[in-house]
Amino acid sequence: MSMSEDPFVENCWYVAAWASDIKEGDKFKRVLLEKPVVIFKGESGRYIALEDRCCHRGAPLALGRIEGDCLRCMYHGMKYDHNGICVEIPGQDKISDVHRVHSYPIEERGGLLWIWMGDPDLADQQKILDFPYLSDPDWKGHTERSYLHYDANWMLIVDNLADFSHLAFVHTNTLGGSEDYASESKETVYKLEDGFRMERWHLRSAPAPFHKKVFPNGPDPVDRINDVTIRIPGVMFMETSFGPVGWNPEGDREGVIKYANCQFMTPETRSTTHFFWDYLHNYDSNIEDISASLKASLVAGFMEDKIFIEEQQKYLTQYGRFQPRGLASDRALAHYRNVWNKRLEAERLAYPSDNSPIKNAIL
Amino acid sequence: MSMSEDPFVENCWYVAAWASDIKEGDKFKRVLLEKPVVIFKGESGRYIALEDRCCHRGAPLALGRIEGDCLRCMYHGMKYDHNGICVEIPGQDKISDVHRVHSYPIEERGGLLWIWMGDPDLADQQKILDFPYLSDPDWKGHTERSYLHYDANWMLIVDNLADFSHLAFVHTNTLGGSEDYASESKETVYKLEDGFRMERWHLRSAPAPFHKKVFPNGPDPVDRINDVTIRIPGVMFMETSFGPVGWNPEGDREGVIKYANCQFMTPETRSTTHFFWDYLHNYDSNIEDISASLKASLVAGFMEDKIFIEEQQKYLTQYGRFQPRGLASDRALAHYRNVWNKRLEAERLAYPSDNSPIKNAIL
């Protein structure tokens, strides 16, 4: 396995797609961690993810044909089973054991397809970072689960999520509410082995605009808490609650409204990112209206972020040397980058780069 | 002559254009082997091909003016004769012998313009790989000779043509006919010093769709033979015949229909290719209808190939290390790449790279 030049931790579960992206009988191609992957549902019903390059001449298997739980390359007809092993070569009897493509472990949880891009022997399904609200019938999100494509390295999106002071300025009129959120809210950061948890209280504040829209007659002012956890590789869970001034999480939750927010950032390449998300609530009534309103508010907020994040990417890659200057609010993002870099370095040592010369290279 | 970094054999004749591409009094510019070239017809009627960069400041001569068999750069007025020698500099009496551009030998054969990109002293017109059917009045092709542009290295197109098992899967409904073409036809490969010849018989098979269309009442099943020769640099000639079961090429050709197919791949750059072709027949009647039908079928087939070939190019250049795994059907393409690489290496030794520093470089 070639790892050394990869900027990605590979031995962990990434979100590859919403399960609903994979249509019966169709092939779904997507680049993940700079590797082309084809995903399909075999006729037995199982999800299968293969390297999207035929081992013969590199043709895309996504142009191929599903046969049972196999995929046939439609260039010269090689047929691969769900393990990526070639089981038929038209016009040739002998099949060598080098005639295979990589097969990626893939699992469905809560409507998401999780993929393991690294060493398959280590793919432990227990390590999938499932967000239980996605499977809980009491919690409602969008019917069409949401996806955005970013022209930016995924870490810039993690940076954004790891510093909530940006809500004050970027999202004043959507997800934030007032500029004093930056200076007057109170943040506690808990370091985790694979990320961090962060609580941020904003007391006696105006309800955020997105909340006000769906709950116009709720208490005002409110005490608001964002309780966010971000873990390797780019998985964010957040619970946000608005309640009457003085409420506390240990006590009575009368009049407290809670939202459950998940976001998943999966690198496409080192400069582009797949972004999956849902924002769930457990209201009793008007479910569809509320879901639609929340989705519209969140999309508006993400668009505000996207402008900053994609410009950052452009500036950082186009205009030479940049020495960033840290702020106190960088605690969480700094810790996150630390644990990521340690994992990356460990993989580099464990899987030295494959430098063996390529025989009969095509190009 | 700088050769060492070029991935192209230069001392051979390439197809540069169809002669009909060059309009009377007009200049035709095209990049060939990563060199900009301007082609025009001098007033004497001869074809002239010059380096499309004025020696002064690199302005394109294609923006210039034809004067007799000369071309005048319309930036500062330098005038070049058909040998690329500067014969006039406005406002300057003395002309040095460094004031010249490269002149490429160019010849017309069968409606094609052949160009010699390498050492002009070696340009032997006897070595042009003329396809005699193009000049034979008994054989009909398109009135508008055909051209396609590929976003792929030309060798990927040679690979495609050198392995006919792809007809079974890529072209089932156009040029192929059935998937058993891959497993049941019989191929013989003859190695040539500058390429290969390959015969492939498919016995007792359904006629190919393109043939059925123009010859609906012909014998069915047929014995089909593809007899293809591919030679350096990317020149393919193929004769395809369909006849009653049991016919043989040495004997009676009653009821046998033959097509004559030529394809020419000329690198534009290492990742893009000019592709010229014609597909000829010698039917007595309905000439125009048949030519149009054959052209439509072939274009449909090429489009099927183009998707695979351009995706291969993208995958091979964008997604890192790829170790191809050979098949038995790679015999012909492997031999072709061998003879190409030998020629390339021989040129590299014969024409070491020009590493002399550039004086007064413009950029």
Next chain:
Amino acid sequence: MSMSEDPFVENCWYVAAWASDIKEGDKFKRVLLEKPVVIFKGESGRYIALEDRCCHRGAPLALGRIEGDCLRCMYHGMKYDHNGICVEIPGQDKISDVHRVHSYPIEERGGLLWIWMGDPDLADQQKILDFPYLSDPDWKGHTERSYLHYDANWMLIVDNLADFSHLAFVHTNTLGGSEDYASESKETVYKLEDGFRMERWHLRSAPAPFHKKVFPNGPDPVDRINDVTIRIPGVMFMETSFGPVGWNPEGDREGVIKYANCQFMTPETRSTTHFFWDYLHNYDSNIEDISASLKASLVAGFMEDKIFIEEQQKYLTQYGRFQPRGLASDRALAHYRNVWNKRLEAERLAYPSDNSPIKNAIL
């Protein structure tokens, strides 16, 4: 200051924009010398130019908010004064002196904004290359000052302007007049320490088409003089006069029409250029018609140049080694490149590259 890889002389005044480009209360972003810059008018009325990258995480300040003579980054709320010093960080009391962005000296002259991209301590306003006609009420230009964007290194535009023989061929029907301008006009080049001055007389010649259009009943033939000065960095002033045959600049100017032409080339990147210009006259009547006609003629002429210049750029960067071959008419451009290269080298020695490792790089 990192200089060593820059292909630009930095310690001089460049044109950044027309003052009218900066709208009250708005931020104007532009890349200059491969550095992103944001320009705005503070509430005090002064022009302010800052590095367009927040020192925290590189977000564009052009997305920020003007507050007095300060600009607040709207990502996490850092506020910078007109010197680029951070004066407020929401939620953080202490501000380090590394929390700052570069502030570029900027001055208005004759409707142009001049910026100093190099060492601010050396920014001497006396060195601004003001074109006095721009501020002279007797001289009229366009009401909307003109700008073009070139996909070419700015030096290719200087080359163009430094060799007037191109008027004969490129601009025969717009700014030139006849092809004998190249061979029969007489040029004198004066070397300056920071550029050159060049006089070119064309005696007993047809008036140039652009002049004929606005002065149809003027003398014909004329004696024409172009008196052009080009100085570092890419500043061209030209006076062009048409008078009756035999007139001389020291004597009677009866019947002599003079134009005042300025052009300013500022590198955006090493392969793209900002180009500002105006073409002024001091006619008494029909001012608007004449200005419009002159502008139309000049734009037509620039478009003729632009085709050559952008093709040169493409050819020089895409098609490998090019050894230019000098002409006698290259005297002026050769001297200009000499003085430029000397200045560049002097700056490289004075400001060695900052190679200190970047701490906590974002990407």
